Amino acid sequence: MTDKNVTENFITHIIDEDLANKKHNHVVTRFPPEPNGYLHIGHAKSICLNFGVAADYQGTCHLRFDDTNPEKESREYAESIQRDIQWLGFDWKTNQFHASDYFDQLYAYAEELIEKGLAYVDDQTPEEMRENRGDFNRPGVNSPFRDRSPEENLALFRAMKAGEFADGARVLRAKIDMQSGNINMRDPVIYRIRRLHHINTGDKWCIYPMYDFTHCISDAIEGITHSLCTLEFEDHRPLYDWFLDHIDIDCHPQQIEFSRLNVSFTITSKRRLSKLVEEGIVDGWDDPRMSTISGLRRRGYPPEAIRDFVKQVGVSKKESVISMTVLEDAIRHHLNQSAPRVMGVLRPLKVVIENYPEGQVEMLNGANHPQNESFGSRQIPFSREIYVEQSDYKENANRKFFRLTEGREVRLRHAYYITCREAIKDEQGNVVELRCTYDPESRGGTADGRKVKGTIHWISAEHAEPIEVRLYDRLFNHPKPASLENFTDAINSESLEILPNAMLEPGIADQDSEVVYQFERNAYFKRDKTHETDKPVFNQVVSMRDSWSKIEQEVNESN
């Protein structure tokens, strides 16, 4: 991977040309969220692209809140957006703006359009407007108010601003072309009357500008060079250019559209995400199964890994769905290098080592990372009674099962070789305890001459720390839940599995909760913020790659 934030793509090619032609001598981009919801993995692509491109070209990237619709916007959302961008590792420095910072200028540009005869106040009802707009096969019809004089329009528009009309009674429209094949050009509304309290301007305004009018002018005011947005705005580009061509402004940014990021088995729509929260299907916006940035954060996904993922995915104009395995691979790749290894037993099975002295405790050394000595090592207590994973014992196991079964010897990670002698069952026939013997000569996990295929993890029973583990699986069973009539039909009822009786080696649970650990042979885990339980809770970040389950399946099928 290169040291660039963004790999070469059609947008960087355009920038390269613009720099080579001297169209620009610097790059300014912007990330323009509307503060009306939480950011999700799809926004991460836009954030990484805009901030990444700016950084790669020694330019700047602005954070601009697109706050033109007070009906839906809130401070809380704006704050969560700031937190998420920072967490992802980007810094807008002093370049934080709001579209609402420009309301006065926007208003003046609207008057300019009116004076030029390029905008008019329309008194039609929304229903009349919709009817007269026409449709894909039928051109629009001019509004009966379209030919008002600039003087009359100006007086009316000022009256709109002064609050002389009821909400929704009139709008200001651009006078473009009601016959255009592009419906956005059929005299789009640019101002509407709304008596609403705005998060930034309070009660100063009762008219608010629309997106198309606001966005291009905000970009121009800020000196944005390349205005990157998603594909659905392609049809709006002629309008973006029209406004800037018809007002007196000396900057004309280039709008460039790229395709959204879609990840298989996930959902990225505010409406659907909030339905999951409202209906209690998940534990809130930051539920570890959510594709929100706050959900990924709580889950334990490292921001560096998310950035690498976005980089790997690339940028193009093709609508696509990236396999979730690419995301998981990026997470594993990063965590494999950064996560200290510890031993945690998810489903404990007690083992008594019959020939180990009762009451004796030995401290064994265990490396914290097998490939990186700088992680150091720790002392792990070993004693006569330990816990191992239930799945590491099997009755009547075949030769491919490199773990415990009667008469088979395995290595305990960082410790001794043990041989399984007997499985003790309860009345129902469940194995509740294993009786084993150990080889005192194999301390540290080495014994001359003998090859032991299996190594399993364990925890000294006396020293084990009880924890709760939460295992996560994909929230949906369908690769494209949003394509279904009702996306909730695809909800995976087994996306959360709680293991209340897990055990962790001592000295880990109460450490820095931001550390992601690898519970060897199990998965990566990060301590949850929750305090609702008496035990520490660990969330599974991502599982380990598992080639055993495939072998096991093949063995079962051949039997």
Add this chain to the structure above:
RNA sequence: UGGGAUGUCGCCAAGUGGCUAAGGCACCAGGUUUUGAUCCUGGCAUUCGCAGGUUCGAGUCCUGCCAUCCCAGCCA
């Protein structure tokens, strides 16, 4: 039936007329290994939506066709 876009391996994605169509994920086959993890090696598109055409030469240029997506908010 209007307008705008996109079609290169199962999923992404390089390729900007000329050496044998990058790379990642997935998958397959081996090797190393005190995590059945990691790591390493090898395999994986005679072909670029389809059909014609231009050219000594086309995924790259031209024409036609097909498929998919977006647009009819006083949302962004």
